[in-house]
Amino acid sequence: MFKDPTKQKIGIIGGGQLGKMMILEAKKMNFYIIILDPTPNCPAHSIADEHIVADFDDEQAIRELADKSDVITYEFEHIGVDVLKKLEEEGYRIYPTVKSLEIIQNKYQQKKVLLSNNIPVPDFISVSSIEDIGNAGEKFAYPMMLKSCTGGYDGKGNSIIKNQDMIEHAYQSLGAGSLPLMIERFVPFTKEISILACRGINGEIAVYPVAENDHQDSILIETRVPAEISDVLKEDAISLAHQVMEVFEGVGIFCIEMFVTEDEELLINEIAPRPHNSGHYTIEGAVTSQFEQHIRAITGLPLGETTLLRPAVMRNILGEGQQGKAIVEGMIEASRESALKFHIYGKEISKPKRKMGHFTVTGDSLEEAVKKAEEASKLIKIVGSSD
Amino acid sequence: MFKDPTKQKIGIIGGGQLGKMMILEAKKMNFYIIILDPTPNCPAHSIADEHIVADFDDEQAIRELADKSDVITYEFEHIGVDVLKKLEEEGYRIYPTVKSLEIIQNKYQQKKVLLSNNIPVPDFISVSSIEDIGNAGEKFAYPMMLKSCTGGYDGKGNSIIKNQDMIEHAYQSLGAGSLPLMIERFVPFTKEISILACRGINGEIAVYPVAENDHQDSILIETRVPAEISDVLKEDAISLAHQVMEVFEGVGIFCIEMFVTEDEELLINEIAPRPHNSGHYTIEGAVTSQFEQHIRAITGLPLGETTLLRPAVMRNILGEGQQGKAIVEGMIEASRESALKFHIYGKEISKPKRKMGHFTVTGDSLEEAVKKAEEASKLIKIVGSSD
Numbered sequence: 211m212f213k214d215p216t217k218q219k220i221g222i223i224g225g226g227q228l229g230k231m232m233i234l235e236a237k238k239m240n241f242y243i244i245i246l247d248p249t250p251n252c253p254a255h256s257i258a259d260e261h262i263v264a265d266f267d268d269e270q271a272i273r274e275l276a277d278k279s280d281v282i283t284y285e286f287e288h289i290g291v292d293v294l295k296k297l298e299e300e301g302y303r304i305y306p307t308v309k310s311l312e313i314i315q316n317k318y319q320q321k322k323v324l325l326s327n328n329i330p331v332p333d334f335i336s337v338s339s340i341e342d343i344g345n346a347g348e349k350f351a352y353p354m355m356l357k358s359c360t361g362g363y364d365g366k367g368n369s370i371i372k373n374q375d376m377i378e379h380a381y382q383s384l385g386a387g388s389l390p391l392m393i394e395r396f397v398p399f400t401k402e403i404s405i406l407a408c409r410g411i412n413g414e415i416a417v418y419p420v421a422e423n424d425h426q427d428s429i430l431i432e433t434r435v436p437a438e439i440s441d442v443l444k445e446d447a448i449s450l451a452h453q454v455m456e457v458f459e460g461v462g463i464f465c466i467e468m469f470v471t472e473d474e475e476l477l478i479n480e481i482a483p484r485p486h487n488s489g490h491y492t493i494e495g496a497v498t499s500q501f502e503q504h505i506r507a508i509t510g511l512p513l514g515e516t517t518l519l520r521p522a523v524m525r526n527i528l529g530e531g532q533q534g535k536a537i538v539e540g541m542i543e544a545s546r547e548s549a550l551k552f553h554i555y556g557k558e559i560s561k562p563k564r565k566m567g568h569f570t571v572t573g574d575s576l577e578e579a580v581k582k583a584e585e586a587s588k589l590i591k592i593v594g595s596s597d
Numbered sequence: 598m599f600k601d602p603t604k605q606k607i608g609i610i611g612g613g614q615l616g617k618m619m620i621l622e623a624k625k626m627n628f629y630i631i632i633l634d635p636t637p638n639c640p641a642h643s644i645a646d647e648h649i650v651a652d653f654d655d656e657q658a659i660r661e662l663a664d665k666s667d668v669i670t671y672e673f674e675h676i677g678v679d680v681l682k683k684l685e686e687e688g689y690r691i692y693p694t695v696k697s698l699e700i701i702q703n704k705y706q707q708k709k710v711l712l713s714n715n716i717p718v719p720d721f722i723s724v725s726s727i728e729d730i731g732n733a734g735e736k737f738a739y740p741m742m743l744k745s746c747t748g749g750y751d752g753k754g755n756s757i758i759k760n761q762d763m764i765e766h767a768y769q770s771l772g773a774g775s776l777p778l779m780i781e782r783f784v785p786f787t788k789e790i791s792i793l794a795c796r797g798i799n800g801e802i803a804v805y806p807v808a809e810n811d812h813q814d815s816i817l818i819e820t821r822v823p824a825e826i827s828d829v830l831k832e833d834a835i836s837l838a839h840q841v842m843e844v845f846e847g848v849g850i851f852c853i854e855m856f857v858t859e860d861e862e863l864l865i866n867e868i869a870p871r872p873h874n875s876g877h878y879t880i881e882g883a884v885t886s887q888f889e890q891h892i893r894a895i896t897g898l899p900l901g902e903t904t905l906l907r908p909a910v911m912r913n914i915l916g917e918g919q920q921g922k923a924i925v926e927g928m929i930e931a932s933r934e935s936a937l938k939f940h941i942y943g944k945e946i947s948k949p950k951r952k953m954g955h956f957t958v959t960g961d962s963l964e965e966a967v968k969k970a971e972e973a974s975k976l977i978k979i980v981g982s983s984d
Contacts, residue, residue, distance in 0.1 A: 213924075213926070214924050214926065215928050215929060216925050216928065216941050230624075234621055234624060237644055238938070238939070239939050239941050240941035240943040242643075256646050257624055257644040494884075497935075498935070506932070510929065511928070511929060512929065512932045512935065514932075514935050514936070519906045519907065520906065537600075537601050538601045538602070541603065542897065542898060542899065545898045546899045548803075548884075548885070548901050548902040549884055551889075551901075552626050553625050554625075555627070556627040567627075572884065
């Protein structure tokens with residue numbers, strides 16, 4: 211290991227907003243950063259030390275990244291694991307480990323592993339044909355979720371099936387069997403919550419407070435912390451997060467999304483082996499941000515304190531209007547709320563519903579922060595220019 | 598003004614740790630940054646969008662910086678004001694304004710302006726010869742401080758005169774009259790405190806809590822917030838900070854250092870028209886860091902909340918041992934304290950007493966944070982390598 215840990219070079223696959231926010235923390239401690247991303251002016255570009263402009267499936271480029279780096283990490287889980295597996299076998303350090311990535315990136319495998327470790331998940335079954343889906347309908351009843359086992363995010367790769375007549379359309383929309391599919395029983399949840407958890411190389415685990423999330427069209431809109439659930443549920447959620455980290459032996463930050471059911475039970479919805487949108491509130495709201503925590507974990511530093519400093523509300527800023535060069539509108543007006551912090555990712559092109567930025571408001575009470583966030587949401591906009 | 602404020606390009610004269618920490622905040626909001634610094638691998642280099650490698654008195658280079666930038670700022674006050682004045686007259690935006698910089702960078706002028714506005718300062722007098730100093734000694738009694746009016750920092754440019762016999766040596770050590778000099782009555786202070794204050798372009802002022810500082814050999818060693826002084830003194834200090842901001846009409850963050858005298862009175866020691874070492878605690882300890890506040894002010898954004906989130910202790914990490922390539926030692930051990938945050942500036946060469954980094958510990962009580970900071974100080978070291 212490194213006697214001076216700051217001398218490590220960190221390679222990041224992906225130079226989007228998550229990569230950018232990782233770098234902003236890593237630079238405080240003076241780490242050297244190399245990113246791999248196909249977009250020349252991606253959000254992380256201007257603050258990375260080096261940028262390998264290449265596609266994420268470019269084996270040659272990933273190898274180049276590995277050769278330049280002392281440790282490799284990634285900002286999204288949909289990476290081909292074959293090349294990473296080879297690199298890991300050759301002795302390159304990759305965190306989270308390829309083993310945990312491989313399981314998690316396949317939702318069916320992910321759920322199977324969770325289930326076999328007695329961690330509660332919604333009922334699910336693997337399907338590969340319209341007939342399978344029909345059988346699942348009889349077993350689980352409608353509505354139910356058809357999910358692509360790999361590659362989905364922000365609701366992409368999911369299709370709700372409300373009755374038998376929707377099966378054909380759903381099946382076609384998710385590739386008609388060209389990708390592995392699964393059916394999940396629909397969970398009539400009362401709340402969606404998430405927990406960040408981090409595991410160090412030596413097995414040390416740090417868990418954050420429970421966050422509560424709102425989605426619109428399957429895209430995260432708002433995260434509120436602390437979650438407004440009972441103390442018993444909070445304890446259960448934190449204990450589940452610990453169990454998940456033990457099961458996957460992940461190194462780095464993980465996000466564990468859960469449903470709270472009508473019976474006040476918890477079911478794991480999804481796990482992400484990386485910093486997560488619902489954890490952005492930690493930059494202002496927690497003693498250690500999820501990005502700093504991740505950098506600490508993968509570079510072998512002890513983990514940081516996860517205490518919430520003040521109630522926090524995070525809201526995403528999605529692209530509006532037409533597609534075009536990104537223009538931020540209303541930032542001065544919205545910034546009059548003095549406890550509000552903007553994060554503008556620097557994506558060159560705004561598209562409707564693209565995640566262009568977010569803001570976090572902290573305050574003495576959650577109620578106050580929610581109100582201020584709502585007001586700010588009305589003022590701030592990122593739109594595409596017609597030029 | 599800019600409809601989309603994030604489209605502004607910010608030019609920073611200086612690429613040291615203060616410039617670096619400004620950029621880390623500015624990048625969150627997606628500002629484009631150009632630095633001017635003679636050192637190719639200066640701390641801010643790797644995260645700036647552009648770096649003009651030139652001396653600080655290179656008029657051509659400063660003009661180039663101005664042409665590339667929508668607003669210019671600086672991380673240190675010892676800049677020749679002539680070129681800045683010309684640029685300001687030509688319509689370039691420079692914050693803090695050249696007028697406030699010009700007064701502040703001359704300690705004698707600074708004190709004169711403060712005094713004429715009824716802001717309490719230690720007694721002082723301009724001197725230009727050994728005879729003048731001798732006369733000052735009769736007036737103020739010994740010990741007294743001989744100060745170079747311009748260019749001093751971290752105790753450089755100051756010389757204590759304890760008796761008549763020390764006059765000649767002090768006079769010689771500060772340039773024997775080649776630079777303007779002043780004598781200040783020695784203040785037998787009980788505490789040194791400082792306050793950050795920021796003024797927006799529209800005159801809005803935000804003031805931070807009072808911080809308490811310890812120096813060793815005139816170099817800041819530790820800052821503790823909140824300061825352990827009476828509420829009355831705190832109110833007085835905050836009110837003085839407001840007055841100072843009104844007097845200089847500064848735009849951007851200023852640091853106002855004060856002495857608390859044995860009679861529980863406040864005297865202004867020095868003003869810095871920039872983010873200040875004693876304000877580093879704001880990164881973790883306050884809702885808005887001094888660097889973010891400065892960026893907000895100079896780009897025309899409303900100012901951010903200055904509330905202290907938790908008691909905070911900042912300690913500098915000075916170079917130790919021999920001069921050489923900087924090596925960080927004990928970082929893993931010191932990081933076991935989970936509320937401790939390291940800032941390693943990335944200066945290539947460590948020299949004894951050079952400011953190489955700092956760390957901040959926040960905690961539920963100041964007492965706890967002080968103890969943890971003291972422990973960490975024993976573990977962390979930055980030394981020069983013999984390679």
